[in-house]
Amino acid sequence: MIPAMPATTSVSARQASAAALRLGRLAAMGAVAVLILVAGVWASWGTAQHVMLTKGRESGTIAVTRCGADTCSGPYTPVSEGSTARAEVVIEKTVAVRKGETYAVVVKPSSDEVVRSGPAGILYAWVPLGGALLLASVVVAGGLGRTRGAWVMAGAGVVLLTAAFVTI
Numbered sequence: 001m002i003p004a005m006p007a008t009t010s011v012s013a014r015q016a017s018a019a020a021l022r023l024g025r026l027a028a029m030g031a032v033a034v035l036i037l038v039a040g041v042w043a044s045w046g047t048a049q050h051v052m053l054t055k056g057r058e059s060g061t062i063a064v065t066r067c068g069a070d071t072c073s074g075p076y077t078p079v080s081e082g083s084t085a086r087a088e089v090v091i092e093k094t095v096a097v098r099k100g101e102t103y104a105v106v107v108k109p110s111s112d113e114v115v116r117s118g119p120a121g122i123l124y125a126w127v128p129l130g131g132a133l134l135l136a137s138v139v140v141a142g143g144l145g146r147t148r149g150a151w152v153m154a155g156a157g158v159v160l161l162t163a164a165f166v167t168i
Helices: 007-052 118-125 127-144 147-167
Strands: 059-063 071-078 086-092 102-107 113-116
Touching: 007 113, 007 118, 007 127, 086 102, 102 118, 113 118, 118 127, 118 147, 127 147
Parallel strands: 086 113
Antiparallel strands: 059 071, 059 102, 071 086, 102 113
């Protein structure tokens, strides 16, 4: 016959197990939330670095004359010193780029690709982070149980996406 364990031992073992599971869930959900936010920053930084760190970069305007499936192109007129005019540069075709319009742009180094500059370009570059904030807020609320923090994250994401939509 197996001797019976005292009731206090089984209760404390259950409490320890519950605490370990709770800690594991918080660690896993925290890691997922951080991963989502890092991915949003990573996706945004590819374009944002050209728009935000403009010192030493060529800046000017593009008059969009042609649009294909994924890109638009047109002549580049320099604004900054040291920038050279180009007969044709390429800009990514998005809802923010229309044929016949002129946009302020920054030239990506060692290429004929340009990205929008100014407030519209900065906000548009950070749109992936806005989406990541919205997605991570769901993880923070549901997985971590931090509703106040989730509302702040969701609000920041909505403000960023709305500002980008309005300026573009």
